[in-house]
Amino acid sequence: MTASLIGFGAVLALILLRVPIAFAMGFVGMVGFMTETSFRASISMVARLIIDTSQDYGLSVVPLFILMGLFVNKGGISRELYAASNAFLGHLRGGLAMATIVACGGFAAISGSSLATAATMAKVAMPEMRRFGYSDSLSTASIAAGGTLGILIPPSVILVIYGLLTETSIGKLFVAGIVPGMLGILLYLCAVRWTVWRNPAAGPAGERVPLRGRLAALREVWAVMLLFFLVIGGLYGLFDVPPLNINFSPTEAAGMGAMGAFLIALARRRLTLKDTLEVLLETSITAASLFAVLIGAWIFSNFVNIAGLPTALSDLITTYELRPWQVMAVILAIYIALGCVFESLSMLLLTVPIFFPLVTGLGYDPIWFGIVVVVVTEISLITPPVGLNVFVLKGVVGDVTTGTIFRGVTPFWMVDIIRLALLLAVPALALYLPGQM
Amino acid sequence: MMKRVLSLSVWLPGLLASAALFVLMVMTFADVLLRSIFNAPIEVAADLTRLLMAVMVFSVMPVLSGRNAHVSVDLLDGPFHRLRLSRWRDAAVCLFCGIILFWPASRVYDLAERSRSYGDVMEYLRLPLHYVGWFIALLTLVTAVVLVVRGVLLLVAPRLAGSAS
Amino acid sequence: ADTTLRISTWLPPTHGINTEIFAGLIGMMEEATDGQVSGELVFGLAPPPAQMDLIQDGAADMAIIFHGYQPGRFIGTKLIELPGYEGNAEAASVAYWRVHTQHLGKLGEHRGVKLVALNTHGPGQIHTSKDVATLADLNGLKTRIGGGVAGDVGAALGLVGINVPAPKVYETLESGAADAVAMNVGERVGFKLNEVAKNLYDMPGGLYRGSFAIIMSQETFDSLPADVQAALDEKVFGEPASRMAGAAWDKSDMIAYEATRGTEGAKIVEASAEDQAAFAAIAAEVTAKVLAELDAAGVDAQAAYDMVKAEMAAN
Numbered sequence A: 001m002t003a004s005l006i007g008f009g010a011v012l013a014l015i016l017l018r019v020p021i022a023f024a025m026g027f028v029g030m031v032g033f034m035t036e037t038s039f040r041a042s043i044s045m046v047a048r049l050i051i052d053t054s055q056d057y058g059l060s061v062v063p064l065f066i067l068m069g070l071f072v073n074k075g076g077i078s079r080e081l082y083a084a085s086n087a088f089l090g091h092l093r094g095g096l097a098m099a100t101i102v103a104c105g106g107f108a109a110i111s112g113s114s115l116a117t118a119a120t121m122a123k124v125a126m127p128e129m130r131r132f133g134y135s136d137s138l139s140t141a142s143i144a145a146g147g148t149l150g151i152l153i154p155p156s157v158i159l160v161i162y163g164l165l166t167e168t169s170i171g172k173l174f175v176a177g178i179v180p181g182m183l184g185i186l187l188y189l190c191a192v193r194w195t196v197w198r199n200p201a202a203g204p205a206g207e208r209v210p211l212r213g214r215l216a217a218l219r220e221v222w223a224v225m226l227l228f229f230l231v232i233g234g235l236y237g238l239f240d241v242p243p244l245n246i247n248f249s250p251t252e253a254a255g256m257g258a259m260g261a262f263l264i265a266l267a268r269r270r271l272t273l274k275d276t277l278e279v280l281l282e283t284s285i286t287a288a289s290l291f292a293v294l295i296g297a298w299i300f301s302n303f304v305n306i307a308g309l310p311t312a313l314s315d316l317i318t319t320y321e322l323r324p325w326q327v328m329a330v331i332l333a334i335y336i337a338l339g340c341v342f343e344s345l346s347m348l349l350l351t352v353p354i355f356f357p358l359v360t361g362l363g364y365d366p367i368w369f370g371i372v373v374v375v376v377t378e379i380s381l382i383t384p385p386v387g388l389n390v391f392v393l394k395g396v397v398g399d400v401t402t403g404t405i406f407r408g409v410t411p412f413w414m415v416d417i418i419r420l421a422l423l424l425a426v427p428a429l430a431l432y433l434p435g436q437m
Numbered sequence B: 001m002m003k004r005v006l007s008l009s010v011w012l013p014g015l016l017a018s019a020a021l022f023v024l025m026v027m028t029f030a031d032v033l034l035r036s037i038f039n040a041p042i043e044v045a046a047d048l049t050r051l052l053m054a055v056m057v058f059s060v061m062p063v064l065s066g067r068n069a070h071v072s073v074d075l076l077d078g079p080f081h082r083l084r085l086s087r088w089r090d091a092a093v094c095l096f097c098g099i100i101l102f103w104p105a106s107r108v109y110d111l112a113e114r115s116r117s118y119g120d121v122m123e124y125l126r127l128p129l130h131y132v133g134w135f136i137a138l139l140t141l142v143t144a145v146v147l148v149v150r151g152v153l154l155l156v157a158p159r160l161a162g163s164a165s
Numbered sequence C: 001a002d003t004t005l006r007i008s009t010w011l012p013p014t015h016g017i018n019t020e021i022f023a024g025l026i027g028m029m030e031e032a033t034d035g036q037v038s039g040e041l042v043f044g045l046a047p048p049p050a051q052m053d054l055i056q057d058g059a060a061d062m063a064i065i066f067h068g069y070q071p072g073r074f075i076g077t078k079l080i081e082l083p084g085y086e087g088n089a090e091a092a093s094v095a096y097w098r099v100h101t102q103h104l105g106k107l108g109e110h111r112g113v114k115l116v117a118l119n120t121h122g123p124g125q126i127h128t129s130k131d132v133a134t135l136a137d138l139n140g141l142k143t144r145i146g147g148g149v150a151g152d153v154g155a156a157l158g159l160v161g162i163n164v165p166a167p168k169v170y171e172t173l174e175s176g177a178a179d180a181v182a183m184n185v186g187e188r189v190g191f192k193l194n195e196v197a198k199n200l201y202d203m204p205g206g207l208y209r210g211s212f213a214i215i216m217s218q219e220t221f222d223s224l225p226a227d228v229q230a231a232l233d234e235k236v237f238g239e240p241a242s243r244m245a246g247a248a249w250d251k252s253d254m255i256a257y258e259a260t261r262g263t264e265g266a267k268i269v270e271a272s273a274e275d276q277a278a279f280a281a282i283a284a285e286v287t288a289k290v291l292a293e294l295d296a297a298g299v300d301a302q303a304a305y306d307m308v309k310a311e312m313a314a315n
């Protein structure tokens, strides 16, 4: 236990010194493993993980889902999504912010990452909201919060990694994210309403779009719907009917989605060779940085594993005779606390190998826990002082302070906590749909 | 000349990674269709997936490291900047990361040699596994060198380090 | 215990390899050494093909390897994977150890580690999501099947190979990307095949067998006191441990057969006499091919094959 805690402290210190997370976890894990075994054993373990992780069949979904999002985006989809939701919601008070939330949800259906969702929507929605005099605090907050939906609404890189770490069905995890994702949209809309009810000047109404315009705008988003249908429908086996008989596993769904997005962007003539190369290179770099973090996290978790932390934790539960719900409460408290400083992926990688055996051992459903973990991860993205989505907004928009964004985010953060409570009280929110597969 | 080599050294691995990723996408798509419609899956698909991923990930690893694009936390950037310590910190971090990579890189090579002595091959592709090992070892080494060079440049010629990234 | 061996396992905690085989092995070691040597499991240190490296470099003291995961490295071990042997996993595992001592050991395929036990899982069968009645019905099924002997048999049966790693079996079957999977019957429980591959096409003696070895770090073994080494070598390692592991596989098969019979909609289709005869011809072909490979590697393949048959018949 002590060795593991020292290890955690060392990782934290290195991360704060701006050592890349992959190297911080890898180095501390390597040294820690060394103290438990030997120099040769530890370096070999590290070398094997470098070799094997880069060739893990299941991880092929990571680059392919990233690729899908980037291709679609090149096709101009984010602008169209925003235009469509604006056509329906823009005329309400706070309507542009509400449209932002809905468009974020739509973009989340083809993007596996929250940061990408926030960054993309910021470029599209921010100028519009400014034009109609929305307060900076509401506009940035709605994008930062809406962006978090990227990892809950499938596809989701975080759910993929959770599935890989815990050998849980990625297909079921994806489907399980749909209802909580919708609930998230709904609650965020409420947060917008609450904000403009408190301060009507924060979000004046926009122009009303006539029915014909609404339908026209809707027609433009067919590509997103098609791709989402392709990926999720494929997972559900919808195309496994004569004469189509096409079926693919969740691992392959990523490749199908990426290829579909590529073809759509090509068909719209929005993709030059240069664009394609750029997208491919950017995807490779992002994916490789994720692989590096994964390797580092695995090395670190081997250290805490061999140092006996999992056993120590379950002994702790036995000694204090904790009930399952008490353990879950403690775990969630830890997540919320970690969420203040940690970024989504590292938080997941640090905690899941330790908590998962504990939680499933207490009888909780692994799919449900996966969704809970993603929801707390979403919360971490907008929790001060380190809220990555907030930083993304700050990066894209520039002339707002993070303090302004964090203030605007408060109601969104509150409804996130409500959603978490609902998920704890009604596990069926996550488990009903996958149960139908 | 130097500039040409430099730009090639960034472009070539990037192109290799991009090609691997593109082939991976097209192959997955083709495999699904061939299997579903013609009952004729690409038998080497899984082996190829593994190979292509290794090529993609490790080709860009030096690029990623040279560009300083690793996932990291910038929570204390403000204080470091105010104290004018950013450059020293970045140099130290680069040197640290580069140096600790040398041992795994050389061990990956040792393991590849061991694998060669046992005659390991990929299941369907029959490709000797130590080729993959050599590739990973080499690129890990290149990544380490890139990091060290970047660290040294940050110390002695910060302008060059900036332009290299 | 004076020494607690670190046992690396890549299988989920509930798998029989952990609950039966490793637990059994720890019990045997404790008894043979009066509690001086024990063991504890460490989960998920590295993927299956990395296990032998982990042991060689001392990251763990003991591990189990599946020979099929390292194509090219093991040829002698294919002998026990052949179809056509009659008998359960226990008989096969004992015969395996004996034929290894006499014939296969000289290939030195486990060089660098100490061999603790050899064993095979129960007869490998085909589990399908579609209804099958005869051997011919297997023709054209998209099947997740391993390489080596299993792959040869699958090709002869006309199976279309789907190559995905074991953890992806459930999702691949569930999504319809595969129609069938080749596995020992015991795995029906862990892989939840009663949900996604309800039909079990049951060929007596199986279509192939899977080959495993339990290995130990030579350094760790050498560091033990001489009397402890002797006790382990005499009472645990080798035939006793192999027999125990084989029996554990048989037990898992029995449990899975029970579970399948007790699952509504799940079906066990016994191969008919004609199908058995048809398969015997395929088995003979595959056997001839593998024996030729063994001959080329430097084993008296026919003698080794006859020995396994005789040992299993006698058991």
Ligand code: NA
Residues within 6 Å of the ligand: A107, A108, A109, A110, A111, A112, A113, A149, A150, A151, A152, A153, A154, A155, A156
């Ligand atoms: Na998403």
Ligand code: NA
Residues within 6 Å of the ligand: A339, A340, A341, A342, A379, A380, A381, A382, A383, A384, A385, A386, A387, A388
């Ligand atoms: Na945070």
